[in-house]
Amino acid sequence: MNLHHVRGALASSHRFGPQARHQLALWLLLTPFLAGAFLLIGLPALITFGLAFTRYDAISPPVWNGLQNFATIFQRDLFWIAVRHSLLFAATAAPLQVLGAMMLALLLHPPRRGAKLYRAAVYLSSVLPDVAYALIWLWLFNPLYGPINLLLGSAGLPQPAWLVDPATALPALVIMAALRVGEGMLLLIAARQAIPGAYFQAAMLDGAGRWQSFRYLTLPLLTPWLLLLLVRDVVLGAHGAFTPVYIMTGGGPGYATTLLPFLIYEEAFGHLRIGQAAAMMTVMFTAIGLLVGVVYRWANRLAYDDDL
Amino acid sequence: MTMTSRHTVEAPASVLTAPAAERPHKRTGAWRRRGRRLLWQMLALSVAALFLTPLLWMVVASLQPVGLPPARTLGWFPQGVAWSNYSEIFRIIPLARQLGNSLWVSSVGAAVTLLTASWAGFAMAQMAPPVRRRLVALALLLLLTPASAVWLPRYLLFSAAGLIDTYTALVAPALMGTKSLFVLMYYWSFRRVSLELFEAARLEGAGVWASWRHIALPLVGPTTLAVLVLSFSHYWSDFVDPLLFLKSAQRFTVAVGLRMLQQMDVTNWPLLLAGVVIMVAPVLLLYALLQVMLRGDAHFWRRTLRNGVGGENAQEGSPPAELSG
Numbered sequence: 001m002n003l004h005h006v007r008g009a010l011a012s013s014h015r016f017g018p019q020a021r022h023q024l025a026l027w028l029l030l031t032p033f034l035a036g037a038f039l040l041i042g043l044p045a046l047i048t049f050g051l052a053f054t055r056y057d058a059i060s061p062p063v064w065n066g067l068q069n070f071a072t073i074f075q076r077d078l079f080w081i082a083v084r085h086s087l088l089f090a091a092t093a094a095p096l097q098v099l100g101a102m103m104l105a106l107l108l109h110p111p112r113r114g115a116k117l118y119r120a121a122v123y124l125s126s127v128l129p130d131v132a133y134a135l136i137w138l139w140l141f142n143p144l145y146g147p148i149n150l151l152l153g154s155a156g157l158p159q160p161a162w163l164v165d166p167a168t169a170l171p172a173l174v175i176m177a178a179l180r181v182g183e184g185m186l187l188l189i190a191a192r193q194a195i196p197g198a199y200f201q202a203a204m205l206d207g208a209g210r211w212q213s214f215r216y217l218t219l220p221l222l223t224p225w226l227l228l229l230l231v232r233d234v235v236l237g238a239h240g241a242f243t244p245v246y247i248m249t250g251g252g253p254g255y256a257t258t259l260l261p262f263l264i265y266e267e268a269f270g271h272l273r274i275g276q277a278a279a280m281m282t283v284m285f286t287a288i289g290l291l292v293g294v295v296y297r298w299a300n301r302l303a304y305d306d307d308l
Numbered sequence: 309m310t311m312t313s314r315h316t317v318e319a320p321a322s323v324l325t326a327p328a329a330e331r332p333h334k335r336t337g338a339w340r341r342r343g344r345r346l347l348w349q350m351l352a353l354s355v356a357a358l359f360l361t362p363l364l365w366m367v368v369a370s371l372q373p374v375g376l377p378p379a380r381t382l383g384w385f386p387q388g389v390a391w392s393n394y395s396e397i398f399r400i401i402p403l404a405r406q407l408g409n410s411l412w413v414s415s416v417g418a419a420v421t422l423l424t425a426s427w428a429g430f431a432m433a434q435m436a437p438p439v440r441r442r443l444v445a446l447a448l449l450l451l452l453t454p455a456s457a458v459w460l461p462r463y464l465l466f467s468a469a470g471l472i473d474t475y476t477a478l479v480a481p482a483l484m485g486t487k488s489l490f491v492l493m494y495y496w497s498f499r500r501v502s503l504e505l506f507e508a509a510r511l512e513g514a515g516v517w518a519s520w521r522h523i524a525l526p527l528v529g530p531t532t533l534a535v536l537v538l539s540f541s542h543y544w545s546d547f548v549d550p551l552l553f554l555k556s557a558q559r560f561t562v563a564v565g566l567r568m569l570q571q572m573d574v575t576n577w578p579l580l581l582a583g584v585v586i587m588v589a590p591v592l593l594l595y596a597l598l599q600v601m602l603r604g605d606a607h608f609w610r611r612t613l614r615n616g617v618g619g620e621n622a623q624e625g626s627p628p629a630e631l632s633g
Contacts, residue, residue, distance in 0.1 A: 018510075022510060022516065025515065025516035025517070026431040026434055026435065026516060027431070028516075029427035029428065029430060029431040029516065029520070030427070030428050030431040030432070030443075032423075032424040032427065032428070032483050032484065032485075033424055033425075033427070033428035033483075033484050033485055033488075033491060034428075034484075035483065035484075036424070036480075036481070036483035036484025036485070037446070037450055037484045037488070039465070039483070040458065040462065040480060040481060040483070040484055041450055041453055041458060041484075043461070043465070044457075044458040044460075044461035044462050044465065045453075045457065045458065045461070047461035047464065047465070048457060048458070048460065048461050051460075051461070058464075104355065107348075107351065107352060107355065108352060108355075110348075112345070112348065112349075112352075113349075114349065114352065114353075115352070116599075117356070118352045118353070118355065118356040120595075120596075120599060121355075121356035121357075121359050121360050122355065122356065122359045123595075124359065124360070124363065124592065124595075125359055125362065125363070127541065127591055127592070127595050128545075128588055128591065129541075129544065129545030129547070129563060129587060129588065129591060130545060130547055131545070131547045131563045131566055131567065131587070132545075132566070132584045132587050132588045135566060135570065135580060135581070135584050136362055136363075136365075136366045136581070136584060137362070139365070139366070139369055139577055139580075139581060140362060140365060142577075145577070147365045147369075179359065179362075231452070232452075235452050235454060236454075238454050238456070239454040239455050239456035239457070242456055242548065243547050243548065247567065247570070261454075261456040264456060264459075264460075265456070265459070268459070268460045269460075269463075269552070274460065277460055278460065281456070281457050281460070284454070284456075284457065285454070285457050288452070288454060292452055
């Protein structure tokens with residue numbers, strides 16, 4: 001019988017055993033996180049869902065109007081324009097980001113001289129504040145004085161008007177988004193380095209060339225991470241595109257860069273059509289939820305062990 | 309392996325011819341390797357340069373003289389270098405005040421995040437497996453929530469609570485560890501630490517608080533450093549929250565201050581970009597500090613990743629990640 005047993009016996013004579021008290025203390029430490037998650041995400045999501053079925057202008061109290069908001073937004077051309085632009089943006093920017101991150105990871109993963117500096121250089125543009133990044137690119141894309149067009153001009157290439165031209169405004173936003181691949185690259189470098197070198201030696205002995213060991217070894221082993229990145233980039237792109245649009249184009253020219261988050265912002269805070277904004281958010285939320293669900297199913301079918 | 313052993317077996321037979329026959333071969337091999345390395349250096353360097361160019365252009369543009377029409381030819385400083393832009397900008401907008409505001413908000417945000425995220429991660433790591441798995445799933449779900457979906461309801465909640473135009477509204481996310489990624493980072497780090505240590509501390513009569521403060525936290529220094537840098541720059545960079553929740557100009561942070569400057573004079577590029585340089589500098593410095601202190605990102609992320617993926621299995625079984633060429 002040692003001291004621990006005595007202490008244990010003493011403690012268990014209280015109303016709560018030490019085990020239960022320990023458990024209670026752990027839940028106490030979790031309280032801020034859980035409370036914050038409920039107050040700042042759970043409750044707001046519920047409020048959004050509720051408001052989607054009301055007419056509300058932030059001044060008089062909300063009035064129930066059933067599915068009217070959804071009927072209205074589905075009839076508005078602007079909503080479909082924003083949906084189309086958002087889909088177009090996600091369908092181009094996210095795959096470009098994943099592809100770019102993968103190519104950079106494959107290039108920069110060997111621990112050679114200077115590799116860390118090169119990685120840092122790539123990572124840099126991903127850590128810049130959104131506002132700063134948007135303002136820098138607003139300058140770079142300046143059709144008259146911007147360095148990009150001066151460079152194109154001196155090479156005798158055509159100089160697009162970028163953000164001023166409806167045809168090139170959205171592609172310009174895609175270009176600048178596609179260059180922010182630092183986090184994806186770091187993740188894939190880590191994933192690539194986690195593949196045992198013996199696999200590659202074995203493949204080489206079997207006569208596999210560089211392309212073959214990439215195609216049949218690296219790529220399948222990286223696939224779960226690529227999928228994860230793709231989902232992340234689609235979801236982040238869905239709202240991350242707000243700041244560049246707000247700072248650089250204001251949704252224009254015309255409605256060429258009106259993406260869903262920007263339209264939602266305008267509806268809610270510009271026109272105080274809060275019910276309609278909430279309906280749009282509900283649609284966006286549902287679409288993203290479906291996408292995540294589908295990819296999750298798909299990733300599970302790859303028999304990947306994702307037990308955390 | 310088979311190849312080398314066969315080679316050593318055969319070696320004695322060709323002892324005389326081997327050096328003469330192999331030396332040229334070896335030399336071309338070495339040359340080829342050197343050539344490949346050089347090619348890699350050139351490729352990697354040009355990629356790095358491509359990503360650094362926008363930043364270089366930003367600095368160059370911020371030093372052009374104000375008032376003249378921008379040059380329409382390529383060239384670094386066709387009209388001279390105007391260092392005075394960096395003092396001028398403090399005169400035309402209250403930049404010093406905005407920097408102070410940002411510093412205050414970011415420091416408080418990062419400090420609170422450190423507490424809440426490490427508490428949550430610490431508690432999660434010690435929960436029974438089914439509870440733990442559910443909490444991790446919750447954290448991942450929160451990670452995927454688009455922020456734009458909660459702007460409006462948060463605005464309504466904050467105005468109901470009288471928090472509009474206060475910094476509380478800006479740092480409120482710190483209550484949940486800012487991003488659930490930070491909670492997960494702590495969770496993974498604490499899982500890596502032997503849990504028997506916490507168990508032993510508990511049996512010794514140490515409370516959860518003492519165990520967190522004196523055993524757990526000192527063991528995960530790199531994670532704490534990373535969370536501090538990431539959360540500080542999160543609040544420093546935050547644009548949408550101050551845009552929505554702040555009303556009075558004297559409370560503005562740098563992010564909305566720059567927007568204000570942009571609206572004041574759209575064509576004054578040098579001053580605007582000087583402001584951008586000033587906003588960007590602390591973030592870059594912090595990341596450089598993190599890089600130096602963690603002595604390279606890859607190692608840290610690899611450990612985080614391996615523990616994040618494999619869970620308990622990875623701690624015991626997985627071989628150290630070998631680097632291949």
